[in-house]
Amino acid sequence: LQIVYRHKNPSFRYEDIRGREHAVAEFVAQDKAQNFDLSKDALMRVTVFRTDDSSYRFVWSFHHIVMDGWCLSLMTDEVFGAYFALLENKQPELEPVKPYSDYIEWLEHQDAQEATRYWSDYLAGFEQQTLLPGENTQASVIGRNEEPDRNGGSSNAGYVSEKLPFMLGKERSAALNQMAKQQHVTINTLLQSVWGVILQQYNNNQDVVFGGVVSGRPADIAGVENMIGLFINTIPVRICSAPDATFAEVLQRTQEQALASSVYDTFPLYDIQALTEQKQDLIHHIMVFENYPIGQQMKQMGGSGETKVQTGFSIANVALAEQTNYDFNLIVVPDEDISILLEYNALVYNR
Template identity: 30%
Template sequence: MLFHSLYSPDSRLYLVQTLVELSGPFDEAAFAEAWRQVARRHPALRTAFVWEGIDRPVQVVYDAVDTPVVTEDWRDAAPDGQRKRMARFFAADRERGLDLQVAPLMRVTAIRVGEDRWSCVWTHHHLVVDGWSENVVLREVRELHEALRTGRSADLPETRPFADYLQWLQARDGEGEREFWRRRLAGFPAATPIAADRRASGPARREAIRTLHLSPAEAADLREFARRHRLTTSSVLQAVWALLLGRWSGEEDVVFGATVAGRPAELPGIERMVGAFVNTLPVRVALGPGATVLELLRAVQAESVELREHEHVSLSRIREWSELAPGQPLFESIVIVESHPALGLEAPADGGLRLDKRGADLDMGSPLVFLVRPRGEALGLSLLSDPRCFEPATIERMAGQVRPLLAAVLASPDQRLEDLWPGPDAGQAELLSAWNRTARRFSERDGWVHEWLGARAAAQPDGEAVAAGDGRLTYRELYERASRLANHLRRRGAGPETRIGICMERSADLLVAVYGVLLCGAAYVPLDPAHPAERLAFLHRDSGAALVLTTSRLLERLPEAARTAARASRSVPATSPT
């Protein structure tokens, strides 16, 4: 979190804005003092970070800090004007940000919107307070406010410092954790691709939100289904996301991120501690044919239980232990199912101040987030997307598939996964029919395919041309690599009337090979590496391919004559097929 925040300081990544509606008897001085006392109780609320001039960043706890609590009065504005003013306030507050080197990493603004109604905006950084801790803090603020307002003493339990958790964390078996995560992610070389409309560099910026609402009756059906099959609601929703991700990516082995509370039950008083315990872990789900919905649900549940024993490892460390190339993300989507204890102060029995937490606005640093939040007895299912990557229509189509997929899971637990999906929705019908109607009249006046590539590379050099599991290429990169290969092939005698075999798996290099052959004036002969050796030998012999482009890994699969032709194609320029 700290690395991402420093890497992109202008993105306001992990800056949290929590809105709490207050009603009932309210004392401004008591409210401000309550926040100060809560900060004195919890060291995490008095911390900042230092990283300059030292080997490793450290979190520094200060003995005392000035907790800023500001009050404003908006009673002169009509309700519609107050809503617009609040939107502007949130935008300006986010733009203001927080300096990670200055404690405290939070501020509070209490805005009077009615005679006995206030809106409290608590801005803080996710590095020091997670969602569970938010509710701990707000409960204590309310209790202290009531005690100060009425002149009685507050009856608050003793707290444990966040440092106790850090000491517990340091005592864990690091070698055992490394072996577990290496086994868990073995054979997974790249993040599950999402069918994004475009790619963006740098940390994600979440701005677009599309929310579905499950009614109290629908949410009750979900909980009853989970109870009947001895599952958690979270496991069911994670399985639904895995199915959706599999459909959009075309993969049968998918990985997404999932948040966990990260609070070890064996540490006494952990439920009252304040700090950043929450962690995001990679969840790997197999969607192979033949499995039933219930088998998938139980597999996801078993995965969740197993991960509980290994949920305290940082995501950066897990990435180091995986087979991904350095700098590559483990996943491109995150599932968040909020399950921390409810605030429970919406209707206090003592008739004092009521607190109604309306939600928290937070950027999670992922292009796509599936967020599940309780809404009383109902549930809100939201897709939070980076608008640099997804068009609104894409998110609308994806969101439109969540409810029918969830309904199909609940209705047909014994159905096979490949038979689960209901009939194509409007978006899928468009994908299958309209988007595949690519036929067009063609003549020599239109030019050739490789000429189109050159024209596009000149007109849109930095546009994304290829997205594959082994990397991405812009039009300029694709054209330059194909041109280098074409020059090499010409030096090997290739040209018009020459036939060149291509035996490669689906990858960016495969497209480089195809365009390279076309650019040198030759014709390419596809040699599918999945075919039997006899079939490859016939195709190579019958086509008369003088050269063969392949990879070192596939070379031994080719028949002897084709291997000889492949060796004759060696010494291809760097980053091109060999």
């Protein structure tokens, strides 16, 4: 259920903090700790600190229900488009908005029965849980016939977010991209398959399931790529292979399943989970492919040298922080040097 207010004051704050270096770090820590109350809060907070005579720090926080990562570049394009127009004493021209309600209407016309049938078949025969060896989970829960830990290693004590970023290197990334081309699969399929094989080893089982995040923007909605809103969905990714299967066979099967699943990837995860005996324990962690390098885009907009003269500013030190409700997230940014970020709950997994 989505309620959209006709009038809602945004949360905007401006403060001059010159001479108080620690103020920004303190504010960011407090802002991250402050939840959004969906019933009464503004779901987006914008703060601008003046840190020096000609430098500012911009902090932008929002609840994920408002929009997904794809929207970040749409929003910043509009902001800077308006800014550059005002610099030239012109009236900013904004494109007509494609309403999010078009997407809601489209969703209501989807065949839920057909989607239910697809996901039931997709997960048929999957009887165990796919777990990662965790700090606070016992090794025994990995055994196929053991009674699984009901929390699946999810800590009820809270969430302490830790990050472990690394790059695969240009040489290795080029080899992976080359392999994907040769096998006629996407790099997404290739890395999902690699991860599936690793999970098979750790779970001592040829049949594993993890969550995959999809963009959820159906091509048959006109202008969907310019809509602001929450479209992403998490769907199960099942890597099931015969013990003697070649990796090429695993790749082909993963690719075929990805194409078949894409038709039903807007079906809600809670409805998919309800079809299984594991229910909300079906998925313990997610793999995300991010195709919107917002930091890179910001730097290009601010620019340096010639661009800086035209725009009057440069942008540096762009940092993003987000947290899911999963204790382990594997985030991939595909590029000529593929970067991988492991984000995890330190109360469940140690470094």
